[in-house]
Amino acid sequence: MPGPWRAKSAAKPFVISGKGKAKMSKIGKMPVNIPSGVKVELKDGVMHIKGPKGELTFKPHALMNVAIESDKITVTRPDDDRFSRSLHGLTRALFQNMIVGVTAGYSRTLELVGVGYRAEMKGKLLNLQVGYSHPILFRPPEGVTVVVQEKEGKITVSGIDKQLVGAMAAKIRSMRPPEPYKGKGIKYAGEIILRKAGKAAGAA
Helix, strand or coil: CCCCCCCECCCCECCCCCCCCCCCHHHHHCCEECCCCCEEEEECCEEEEEECCEEEEEECCCCCEEEECCCEEEEECCCCCHHHHHHHHHHHHHHHHHHHHHHCCEEEEEEEECCCCEEEEECCEEEEECCCCCCEEECCCCCEEEEEECCCCEEEEEECCHHHHHHHHHHHHHCCCCCCCCCCEEEECCCCCCCCCCHHHHHC
């Protein structure tokens, strides 16, 4: 789950690579507003953002110039080459995600679909019963909270780190992805599963 591209408590250098035309420079030019109650500090090249829900840190790439004013964060790039433009937009987007995370937080809800499928918390462990001969146990990473609504068959993953919340939810879903015939499995709330006709229906 950890990666060099996400904001987290033990920040690592930002790295990006890839091909294709960069499309995020316009986003990069937009300042990130700092709401009241949020403290922002750039210390030794590491951005610290602290709010009502917690604190996140992130070390932007050395090419990015980050400035903090009274109520906003601005990011500028040294040139217009593709790599710099990509860094520019993505760095700004990560700062915005951090602001949202420490003020409102992030959450992702999953639903269990299938007879006998259930989930429960056993202490700090998430216990999944999803059609295998054995239960699957998950220990949520630090900074992530998992709440199970057993009667509704729902699991809510929440936290201040958008990437960490998304990665945890994706990991849970991957334990039993929804199958396309009856839709059984673990799906995101609101996710639409494209159904396929079974063999019997096809023969008919």
